[in-house]
Every structure is written in C-alpha cells, then in structure tokens.
Amino acid sequence: MKRRDFLKGCLISGAAASLGVPSKSLAVGSFEGYPDAMGILVDTTRCVGCRSCEAACNKEQKLPEPDVPFDDLSVFEEKRRTTEKAYTVVNRYEAGDGKDPQFRKMQCNHCNEPGCLTSCFVNAYTKTREGAVIYDSKICVGCRTCMVACPFNIPAYSYSSAFNPVVKKCIFCYHTRLKYGKPPACVEICPREVLTFGLRSDLIKIAHERIRETPDRYIDHLYGEKELGGTSWMYLAAVPPEKIGLDETVGNEPIISNVKEFLGMVPMVLTIWPALFTGFHLLATRNKDHGADHHTHSEQEDGKK
Amino acid sequence: MNKLIASGATVVDSPQKSSGRNWTIMEKLFLGLSFQQYIAQAIRNPFNWVFGIIFAIGIPIIIGRFIFGLSWVTHSSYDYPWGLFLGFGLFGMVPLSSSGFQLGTACEVFGRHDLEPIERLGLLNGLLGYFFAVIFLLCDLGQPWRLPYPMVLAYGPAAVLFLVAWHVATYLSVQIAEVSVSFFEWIGLPIGIRAIRKITLGMTVSGIILSTLHQGALGALFTYAPGKVHPLWYSSSFQWIHFFVSSIPGGLCMVIVVSTIASKTMSWRFDERFKDSLDRITISLAKGASMGLATYLVIKLISIAHDNKWGYFLTGYGHWYLVEIMIGVIIPMALLAYSIHHKKVAIIRFGALLVVLGIFLNRLNTAYITFNWKLPYREIPHWREVAICITVYSIYIVVYRFILYRLPIFYQWKAAEELAPAYVAETETRHQRRAPEELALAYAAKAENDQ
Numbered sequence: 001m002k003r004r005d006f007l008k009g010c011l012i013s014g015a016a017a018s019l020g021v022p023s024k025s026l027a028v029g030s031f032e033g034y035p036d037a038m039g040i041l042v043d044t045t046r047c048v049g050c051r052s053c054e055a056a057c058n059k060e061q062k063l064p065e066p067d068v069p070f071d072d073l074s075v076f077e078e079k080r081r082t083t084e085k086a087y088t089v090v091n092r093y094e095a096g097d098g099k100d101p102q103f104r105k106m107q108c109n110h111c112n113e114p115g116c117l118t119s120c121f122v123n124a125y126t127k128t129r130e131g132a133v134i135y136d137s138k139i140c141v142g143c144r145t146c147m148v149a150c151p152f153n154i155p156a157y158s159y160s161s162a163f164n165p166v167v168k169k170c171i172f173c174y175h176t177r178l179k180y181g182k183p184p185a186c187v188e189i190c191p192r193e194v195l196t197f198g199l200r201s202d203l204i205k206i207a208h209e210r211i212r213e214t215p216d217r218y219i220d221h222l223y224g225e226k227e228l229g230g231t232s233w234m235y236l237a238a239v240p241p242e243k244i245g246l247d248e249t250v251g252n253e254p255i256i257s258n259v260k261e262f263l264g265m266v267p268m269v270l271t272i273w274p275a276l277f278t279g280f281h282l283l284a285t286r287n288k289d290h291g292a293d294h295h296t297h298s299e300q301e302d303g304k305k
Numbered sequence: 306m307n308k309l310i311a312s313g314a315t316v317v318d319s320p321q322k323s324s325g326r327n328w329t330i331m332e333k334l335f336l337g338l339s340f341q342q343y344i345a346q347a348i349r350n351p352f353n354w355v356f357g358i359i360f361a362i363g364i365p366i367i368i369g370r371f372i373f374g375l376s377w378v379t380h381s382s383y384d385y386p387w388g389l390f391l392g393f394g395l396f397g398m399v400p401l402s403s404s405g406f407q408l409g410t411a412c413e414v415f416g417r418h419d420l421e422p423i424e425r426l427g428l429l430n431g432l433l434g435y436f437f438a439v440i441f442l443l444c445d446l447g448q449p450w451r452l453p454y455p456m457v458l459a460y461g462p463a464a465v466l467f468l469v470a471w472h473v474a475t476y477l478s479v480q481i482a483e484v485s486v487s488f489f490e491w492i493g494l495p496i497g498i499r500a501i502r503k504i505t506l507g508m509t510v511s512g513i514i515l516s517t518l519h520q521g522a523l524g525a526l527f528t529y530a531p532g533k534v535h536p537l538w539y540s541s542s543f544q545w546i547h548f549f550v551s552s553i554p555g556g557l558c559m560v561i562v563v564s565t566i567a568s569k570t571m572s573w574r575f576d577e578r579f580k581d582s583l584d585r586i587t588i589s590l591a592k593g594a595s596m597g598l599a600t601y602l603v604i605k606l607i608s609i610a611h612d613n614k615w616g617y618f619l620t621g622y623g624h625w626y627l628v629e630i631m632i633g634v635i636i637p638m639a640l641l642a643y644s645i646h647h648k649k650v651a652i653i654r655f656g657a658l659l660v661v662l663g664i665f666l667n668r669l670n671t672a673y674i675t676f677n678w679k680l681p682y683r684e685i686p687h688w689r690e691v692a693i694c695i696t697v698y699s700i701y702i703v704v705y706r707f708i709l710y711r712l713p714i715f716y717q718w719k720a721a722e723e724l725a726p727a728y729v730a731e732t733e734t735r736h737q738r739r740a741p742e743e744l745a746l747a748y749a750a751k752a753e754n755d756q
Contacts, residue, residue, distance in 0.1 A: 083383065119529045121467035122459040139459040142447020144386035145466050149529035157447065159381035162374030165447040247532060247679075255529055258541045259465060262525035265545070266468065266518060273514045277414055281506065285416035 031254075032230065033112035037131030038178065039200030039232040040187060041207055042105060044244060045217055046194045049076060049090050049103035053186035053195070057088045057107075060173055060185035079245065082106060084156040087170040088186060093244045102237065104244040105186070105194070108133060108154045108170035109224060110232035115255030116146035116155060124167075130179065131200060131232040132172035140166055151228060151250050172232070200232055207236055229254030309338065309346060310573055317711070318576065319719035320493055333491065336710060352570075356699050363696025366689050370444060378689040384677055385684040387445070389694050392672035394441025396523055397665045398434045399473075400548065403556030405431020405480055406509070406516040407593070413509040420589060422582045425487055425714045427560050432480040433708075434559075435473060437701040444693060465525045472519035479508050479515070490718040491711060517549060524548025527671055535675035537617050537626045538667075543608035550604055553597035555664040557590045558637075558657035565654045567709060574709060576716035584650045591653045594660060595641045602634050622675055629670055633663015 055070035057063070064085050068075050076092035083089075088107035095102050110133045117125035117133060124140045127133050142165055147155045155169045173184035182188075183197035196203060207222045223241045224234035228250050235241070241248050310316065317337040321327050328337065335343040347353055370378045379388050408427030411417040443449040455461065455470045482501055489497035524544040527534045531541065540547065564583060568575070575583075609615060617623045640656035643649070673684070709715065 081383065115529055119464050119466065121455045121461040121464040121470055123461040124459070139451070139454055140448070141451040141454050142449075143445075143466060144447070145464070145526065145529065147383065147386035148526075148533070151530075151532050153384060156383045157381075157386065159376040159379065159447075160374055162372060162377075163448075165374065250532055255531070256463070258528040258531050259525055261542050262465065262521060262528065262545045263463070265521075269514060269517050273517065274510055277410070277510045277513050278506070281414040281416070281510075284414065 031113045033200065033232075034127075034129045034131065035201070036129060037112075037200045037232060038172075038197065039110075039131055039203050039234060040184070041196040041198070041203040042233060042235045043194050043196070043210070044102055044104050044235055044237045046192045047090070047103040047105065048192060049073065049092055050191065051075075051090055052189050052191060053105055054086060054088055054090060056185040056189035057170070058086070060176060061087055061171075063087070082108075082154050082156055082169065084158045084160075084168040087168065091245060093239075095239045095243055099239070102239055102244050104235070104237075104246070106152075106154075106245070107186075107233070108172075109152055110170075110172055111228055111254065112230040112232070113228075113254035113256060115149035115151060115228075118254075118256040118259070119145045119149035121145070128174060128178075130172075130174070132174040132178050134171045134174045135167055135169065137164075137166040142166075149255055151247065151255060200230075200234075203234060207234060210236060226252045228252070229257075309342060316573065318713070318716050327493075330492070333711065356703055359696055359699045363692050363699070366692050367444070367696060370689075370693060375445075375447065378693060379687050380684065380690075382684055384680055385673070387672055387676075388684075389673065389686050389690050390441045390445035392669050393665065393694055394444070394697065395438045396668035396672050398438040398441070399523060400520060400552035400555040400664050400668070401559040401661060402431045402434025402438070403516055403520060403552040404428075404560045405435075405483070405556075406512040407553065407556050408560070409483065409509040409512055411593075413505055414513075419582075420586060422579045423560060423564065423586045423590070425484070426564060427556075428480065428483045429487075429705075429708060429712075429714055430560055430563055431556070432477070432484045433701060433705050435477050435480060437697060437704075439473065439477070440697055440700075441694075444697065465522050465529070469519050469522045469526070472515045472522070476512065476515040476519065479512055483508055483512075487712040487714060487718075490713050516552075520552045521545030521549040530676075532679065533677050534671060535617075535622050535678040536612070536614050537609070537622060538671045538675055540608040540612065542611065543604060546604055547601070547608070550597060550601045551664060551667065554594040554601065554637075554660050557594040557597065558660035561587055561590055561594075561654055561657035562661050563705075565657075567715065571706070571709065571715075574715045578717060579715050584648075587650050587653055588645055588648060591641050591645050591657065594657065595638060595645065598634055598638045598641070598660065602630070602638070605630065605634075622678060625670070625675070629663065629666050632659060633666055634660075637663065 051070045051073070054066075058066060058070070066085065076090075079091050080086075080089045088105055090103055090105045093102045093104065110127075110131055112127070114125060114127060114133050117123075117127060121143065122139045122141055124136045125133055125146065126136070142157075144157055144167075146167060147153075147157065155167045157167055158165045172178050173182075177184055183195075187195040187197045196206065198206070204222065204225055207225070211218045211220055211222070218236050218238060219240060221241065222234050222236060223246050224231040229252065235244075235246060237244055237246075315322065315337055317328055317333050322337075338346065366378065375381060382388070404427040408420060408424045411420050412424045443452065446452060452470075455467055456474065461467050482504070486498055486501050489495070489501070522545065524547055527539065528541055528544050531539060564587070568583060572580070618627065637656040637659040640652055640659070644652035644656065677684075
C-alpha cells in the first residue's frame with residue numbers, strides 16, 4: 001500500500017461519506033408550535049353522535065359516497081377509524097359506572113411537531129402557520145412511513161388506485177377555509193357546539209376555565225395540550241382519555257425525540273469511521289509483506305497485459 | 306453439469322479454450338456448452354422445474370400488482386402500512402447482505418488474506434441482497450416511479466428514510482463497482498480491473514460507513530413508532546444498535562449458508578483453492594458470527610434492563626420473544642461454540658442456517674407480527690402478497706445462481722500469461738470473422754514468427 005493510494009482512499013471515502021449527510025438532523029430542536037396557530041377544542045361531553053360533522057367533511061372534501069349513510073347510527077356498533085373515504089369518524093364508547101355512553105370525533109390532531117412530517121423523506125408534509133398539517137400528493141413516493149409514524153393511526157392510503165395512490169387525511173380544510181380564517185366544515189355544522197375554533201393559546205385557557213367552572217363535568221385533563229409536544233386539536237372529557245380511545249401512553253415528547261439518538265450518532269460515524277478504519281488498515285498491514293505483495297504483484301500483472 | 310464434465314465438457318475458467326482460441330461471449334454465457342447441451346442440462350435440473358412453476362404463477366401476479374394496484378395483492382391495511390414486502394423483503398434481506406462490507410473489510414482493511422477465496426462471494430451476496438431488497442421496495446411503494454424523488458426533487462433530510470435512501474443508493478453503486486472486478490475479468494477488460502483496484506480501499510471504507518449507518522437506520526425507522534412496536538422489540542436508544550449488530554452474524558451466516566448450498570449443488574464450479582479452503586473459511590466466519598451473536602445477545606439484554614421490561618416476559622409476546630432469541634441467537638451460539646471447538650463444519654452450517662432464519666424472524670416480528678400489539682386484531686397477509694414474496698425471492702436465487710455459474714466467484718480466472726498480449730487483443734477483434742481452424746493456424750504461424 002503506497003502512501004499515495006492511502007491518501008486517495010481517504011479522499012474517496014471522505015467524498016462517499018459526505019453524500020447523504022443529514023445536515024438538518026441536528027437542527028431538529030423542539031418546536032412548540034407557531035404562535036398564531038389555530039386549533040379546535042373538542043368538548044366530548046357535549047357530543048351526542050349525530051354524525052353531521054362526518055357528513056359535512058365528506059361534502060367539503062368531495063369524498064366518495066359513504067358505504068353507510070350518515071344518518072345510520074348502527075355504525076356505532078363497532079369502533080371505526082379514518083379511511084381514504086372518511087377523514088373524520090365519530091365513535092361511541094361505553095363509559096361504565098352507569099354513565100351515559102361517550103362519543104368522540106376522530107380526525108388528524110394536527111400535532112405541533114408531527115410524526116408524519118418528520119418521518120417523510122421527501123418533505124411532503126407541511127405544518128402551516130395557521131396550524132394545519134397539510135400534504136403534497138405531487139411528491140409523495142408512497143413509502144407510508146407517515147402511517148407508521150402517526151401515533152394516532154390517522155393517515156389512510158388510497159391503495160385501490162394503481163397509478164396515483166396518495167395519503168388521505170384531514171387537512172383542517174386548509175385550502176378552502178382555514179387559509180381564509182374560516183373554521184373547518186365540521187366545526188361550522190356541529191349543532192351542539194362540541195367544537196370550538198380559535199387560537200390554540202386561547203383554547204387552552206377556555207378549556208381550563210371550563211374545568212374550573214364545572215369540575216363535576218370534566219376530568220382535570222386537557223388531552224392534546226401537552227401530549228406528543230402538543231396538538232392543534234384538544235379534547236375535554238368526562239372520563240379518563242383511554243375510556244374514549246385516546247392513548248395516554250404516548251407521552252409528552254414529540255415522535256422525533258425518539259429518533260434523535262440515532263440522528264445524533266450519524267455525523268459521528270461519518271467523521272470518525274474513515275480515519276479509524278484507514279488507521280486499522282495501516283496497523284493491520286504495515287508489517288505484513290504478504291499484504292503489500294498482493295497488491296503490487298497484481299498491479300504488475302495488470303501492467304503486463 | 307457434473308455428468309457433462311465427466312463426459313468431456315470443459316469449464317470456462319480462462320479467456321481461452323484448450324485449443325487456444327478465445328471463448329466467445331455466447332460460449333461463456335452457455336458455460337462452454339453447446340446450445341443443445343445447455344438446454345438439456347437446464348431441463349434435467351429439478352430445481353428449474355420448481356422455479357418454473359413459481360414463476361408461472363408469481364410473475365403474472367407481480368404484473369397484476371402494477372396494473373391493478375396494491376389493493377389487489379394486499380389487504381390494503383391502514384394499520385399495517387408495511388406488509389411482507391418490507392417486513393420480509395427489505396428488513397430481512399438487508400441485514401443478510403452485510404457480508405459485502407464485512408468480508409471487504411476483513412480482506413482489504415485488516416489484511417486477512419486467508420479469507421480472500423470467499424471475499425467475492427461475500428461481495429456478490431451483498432450486492433444481490435441489496436438489489437433485491439430494492440426490488441421488494443419497488444413492489445411496496447405506492448408510486449415506485451417516484452423513487453428518485455428524494456435524490457433529485459424534494460429533500461426531507463431530517464427523516465431516517467432519507468438517509469436510508471441515499472445510503473442504499475450509494476452503497477449499491479459501491480457494491481456494483483466491487484463486484485465488477487469479477488465481471489471485467491470474465492468479459493476480458495483489464496483496464497476496468499485496474500481502475501477498480503485503485504479505489505478498492507476507499508470503497509471498502511465507505512462501505513463500512515454506509516453499512517453502519519443504514520443497517521442502523523433501518524432499525525431507527527421503528528423508533529418513529531414507539532407505541533406500535535412491541536416494547537420487547539423496541540428501544541429508543543438501542544434500536545439501531547440491535548439492527549446493526551445483528552446484521553453482522555446475519556451477513557456472515559448467509560455467506561456460510563450460500564456456500565453450503567453451492568457446495569451441494571454446483572461444486573463443479575469450485576476451483577482447488579476454494580475447495581481446499583472452504584472448511585477452514587467456514588470456521589473463521591463462524592468465529593466472527595459467534596462474536597457478533599454474543600454481542601447482540603448482551604445488547605438485547607441490556608436494552609431490556611435499561612427500560613426495565615422484564616415484566617413483559619410473562620406475557621404471550623414475551624414467550625414469543627424468547628422463542629425468537631432461542632432459535633436465532635442462543636441455540637446457534639451453542640452450536641457454533643461446540644462445532645468451532647471440535648471443527649465440525651456440518652454443525653456450523655446448521656447453526657448458520659438458524660441464525661439466518663432468526664434474522665428473518667426478528668425483522669418480521671418487529672415490522673409485522675408484533676407490530677400494533679395494542680390493536681385488537683392481527684393482520685394475516687394476503688395470499689398474493691405471499692406469492693409475490695416467494696416469486697421475487699426465487700428470482701433472486703435464479704439470478705444468484707446465474708452469476709455464480711459464470712463469473713469468477715468460486716474460482717480464480719486464469720489470466721492468459723502464456724500468450725503474448727498482442728494475440729489476446731487480436732483475437733478479441735478477429736475471432737468472430739474467422740473460422741476456428743483458420744484462427745488456430747494463424748496463431749501457430751504468428752507464434753513462430755515472434756519467436
């Protein structure tokens with residue numbers, strides 16, 4: 001091994017290593033959400049399961065006809081999830097202890113630091129200043145990591161399309177309403193004022209005010225205020241969150257926090273490994289004539305041809 | 306093939322036939338047999354019939370997947386967005402392909418020339434494993450034609466998958482370059498060999514970097530789903546280390562398994578050097594694999610202790626976890642330790658097979674079987690999804706065999722030193738136009754003149 005070759009090797013490995021340096025990886029700090037972000041307060045104690053929000057969403061987002069009409073309440077027999085045909089669904093939960101059943105609307109919670117956004121390798125997701133998490137179907141490759149990363153199991157995928165399958169999820173009516181300062185269709189239609197639209201910071205105050213004023217009506221917890229770094233949609237409830245299908249084990253750290261340990265290790269490997277292993281090579285082969293022979297011999301052989 | 310060799314067929318292992326004439330490309334492709342002989346030996350091989358049946362069923366299904374969409378071949382699950390294509394194909398095949406960087410490192414960086422006979426198999430195993438992992442990925446992606454997007458159009462550099470995409474793409478090119486030496490020898494292009502040899506060390510070191518990172522990154526992908534991967538298979542701090550460390554015995558054992566299958570089915574392709582050193586090398590690889598397994602086991606236990614997850618061992622998932630560890634780690638460790646000590650190569654090979662199966666089981670468990678453990682139902686893959694997996698894997702085996710039959714992987718290409726370089730060059734250009742007898746005469750005359 002000649003010194004020249006060694007230097008060349010260093011250069012090449014360095015060049016190879018510098019490809020694909022995730023330069024932003026360390027810049028991913030904690031993000032508390034835009035100051036003017038809007039949000040929705042969901043007061044589940046007011047919901048009666050009329051499903052008019054589902055119907056309004058279907059119309060606003062021009063989704064296909066549902067399999068079961070929106071006035072059919074038999075859907076509550078089982079727990080549904082969001083699909084490519086329904087960006088929001090209402091489920092019924094038996095509260096037990098002789099209490100009335102509880103209803104909860106489910107849709108994208110528009111996290112402050114969304115798992116889907118941070119897991120996307122083409123940056124198809126955007127958290128807008130208004131608080132919506134929107135999606136660009138033009139650049140989506142269809143790896144579906146966002147569906148794996150979503151702690152609420154919200155994004156759906158239009159598998160049935162062979163040539164243009166895309167992710168389908170609630171986008172806060174961003175393009176038709178939120179952008180112009182208007183509340184989403186579901187909020188506008190709700191007859192029981194379950195949904196309150198406003199600045200997220202104001203909604204937190206309103207929610208705690210409601211809990212303070214009528215402590216018998218609510219448990220003292222605003223789901224989504226802190227969960228996963230905070231979400232734009234937040235829930236007040238009469239029962240503990242897990243009783244209405246809200247996962248309490250998600251923790252208060254955004255999804256990306258779990259990945260940071262790996263991302264932080266990447267630059268170290270990229271910088272230390274080349275020198276380390278080239279050094280090993282020198283140590284391992286320095287005094288071995290055999291190694292040097294092997295290469296010079298083959299070079300001569302090639303030269304002969 | 307053995308019968309053919311016994312009946313006088315010669316094996317292509319040098320640029321020239323025994324008569325002194327160069328093999329043509331077609332002859333090289335047909336393994337030096339005539340077209341009829343080649344077809345006859347292919348039909349005689351029972352494996353080809355099995356592959357034929359698999360392809361007859363599977364290839365139409367693969368075509369159907371691209372015409373009718375993913376919903377035709379999978380259950381279109383929103384809760385299990387990654388099915389078998391990724392769980393088995395991508396996450397299973399990549400760790401078993403780490404052999405490329407390991408044997409490259411051992412031979413080129415650490416100067417372990419005793420492992421050289423198997424280095425090329427390690428490199429080829431790496432290349433093909435990665436290539437077919439990408440094929441599986443293409444089957445799984447919603448819009449596979451957009452796969453280059455993260456390279457050229459839209460960057461999400463904070464995403465682990467971005468790193469995986471870039472590293473796998475770069476590493477595939479590195480591996481193609483590494484394996485191309487064999488191809489250049491076979492096709493007869495010495496300038497290519499010289500060019501590659503100059504950058505070998507650089508490529509090997511970049512291979513280590515890229516492999517460390519993307520093997521780990523595949524594990525780190527699951528840290529996006531802390532609530533979905535079962536706690537026993539999940540660890541925020543250790544996930545990438547688990548995937549990286551387990552890929553080390555995985556890759557080495559895959560090479561042992563492939564060389565074992567080859568020694569049973571295509572020993573005619575081995576040269577004396579490979580035949581003589583295979584047992585010794587198998588033991589060396591098994592030693593490396595045992596070290597890897599021991600490290601893996603320790604890290605697995607540390608991660609359980611770190612998050613204090615011992616309680617899960619009392620659940621059904623805990624038992625399943627123990628089954629996986631027994632099959633994939635503890636039993637093979639015991640087998641390898643015993644057989645290395647007593648130099649029993651057959652037991653080493655069985656242990657290596659267990660390690661390979663254990664890797665598949667671990668990746669399937671993480672990505673599929675225990676995924677979404679909080680959901681009330683478990684997903685059973687669609688039969689067409691299984692059929693595509695089997696078909697793609699069969700194509701992988703057939704391509705693997707096709708290359709092993711031809712390129713100098715198990716044998717050393719005999720350089721034509723006895724002939725002066727001018728003749729080699731001349732035969733390259735002329736042999737197609739002249740009849741063989743004529744050529745032979747011409748060479749004889751030339752050789753005399755030169756002397």
